[in-house]
Amino acid sequence: MHIEAEATICSVRAHGEHGAIVRAMTGEHGLLSGYVRGGHSRRLRPVLIPANVVMAEFRARTEEQLAGLTVELVHSRAPLMGEPLAAAALDWATALTAATLPEAQPYPHLHAALDGVLGAIEAAPAARGWAVALVRYELLLLAEMGFGLDLERCAVTDATDELIWVSPKSGRAVSAVAGQDYADKLLRFPRFLSEGGEADWADIFDGLRLTGHFLSRDVLIDRRADVAAARERLVERLKRAVA
Template identity: 70%
Template sequence: MQLRAPALILSVRSHGEHNAVVRALTEDAGMLAGYIRGGHSRRLRPVLQPGNAVLGEWRARSEEQLAGLTVELIESRAPLYGEPLAAAAIDWVTVLTAAVLPERHPYPRLYSALSAMLDAVEAAPAARGWAVALVRYELLVLAELGFGLSLDRCTVTGSADDLFYVSPKSGAAVSAAAARGYEARLLPCPAFLREGGEADWTAILDGLRLTGHFLARDLLIDRRAEILAARERLVTRLKRAVA
């Protein structure tokens, strides 16, 4: 195996005292793991920051062997870790991506969306500039892994109008008329997820509630407490910021 490609750093795990196993997302080869000698050195530590864009080169004698990895920094997002909300956002999206994607399966749409999400955080560290992109990224993760939500028509009536809710069981939209009397049992369906455009904070938090339910139920079943802790930190900070 030999591959040289741009990649986004997702996770860094210590291997021994000085080395590291790094997972990074490439556009055409998907998520790849690699062993980096001296990965915890003073020189490489700032390069191997989750969210950073790098040029990676993976080399292994066989497909089954953990590849050796060398990296060159393309873009550092380390300064964003000084902003609590931006840091929490980068931490969550990289943790989520590393946790749910199978290795060596290409997901070019997720690569593009994650790049755009990180660019949005960099361009506007204030959460209003990237929170909508975050909800859409979570929705895309669900869809790409086979758990997409059906938000275009009411699952009860077939209508495309007044789709204010989502069934927590089926992941399908429910119109206001069909939901009458059952609103408390349903999840909110903010308009920006169907229609695009910007959203106010109520809609953004509703969107996070919606995607969070299905991420926990369908993708993070065995690792809820471990992985979702990063998301809880982010959502808590968002709520404090807009309170």
């Protein structure tokens, strides 16, 4: 196996005294893992930071063997690591990607969306500028993993208007009329997910609660459960930022 591609670093794990196992997202080949010799060296530590973009070269004698990986920095987002809120967002988006996607399966829509989210975090002066993109990324990832929500029409009446709730059990939209007696048991369906555009903080937190519920239930289970801590840190920092 020999693959050369531009890739986004999603996770870095120490291996031995000096090496590191890196998972990186590529456009054509999906998420790939590789062993970086000297991954903890002074030269490579600033390169092997989640959210950085690198030119990656993966080499392995067989498909079953962990590839050796060499990297060259293309774009660094390391300066954002000094900003707690931006750093938490980068950490969560990349950790979610690394923890959930299967190896070596292309997800071009997710690759493009991840690049868009990371770019928005880097470019936006305020969190509200990228929080909407992050919610949309989580929603897309759920769909790509086979847990997509049905938000087009009401699960009860089949109506396509006034959809303001989502059932936490079925993941289907519920209209205002059909859900009026069950509001305390339903999840809010924020308007920006159906109509697009910007959102206020109330809608953003509703969106995060919505996607968070289904991520925790369907995706972040078993060995992936500890990844949810990164999301909790991000949500808490967002709440403090807008308090």
